[in-house]
Amino acid sequence: xxxxxxxxxxxxxxxxxxxxxxxxxxxxxxxxxxxxxxxxxxxxxxxxxxxxxxxxxxxxxxxx
Numbered sequence: 001x002x003x004x005x006x007x008x009x010x011x012x013x014x015x016x017x018x019x020x021x022x023x024x025x026x027x028x029x030x031x032x033x034x035x036x037x038x039x040x041x042x043x044x045x046x047x048x049x050x051x052x053x054x055x056x057x058x059x060x061x062x063x064x
Contacts, residue, residue, distance in 0.1 A: 006051050008044035021045050025053065035059055 007014035025039040036058045042051045 006042055008047065008049055008051050010049040011044060011047040013044050013046045020051060
C-alpha cells in the first residue's frame, strides 16, 4: 500500500508521509470491534508548520 502524499501550504514542501514528521496524538483500542484508532499529526520537517491531522483505524489482530 502506498503512503499518502502531502504538501505544506506554508513552504511548498511535498512528498509522501515518510518525508514528513509524524506524531501520534491519541490512541483508542475498541475491543468490541477488535481495532485500534489513532489521530496522527503530520508536520512539515522544513518549516515545522502543521500540515494535517489524520484519523487511522488499524486491525487489532496486528498487535496480538
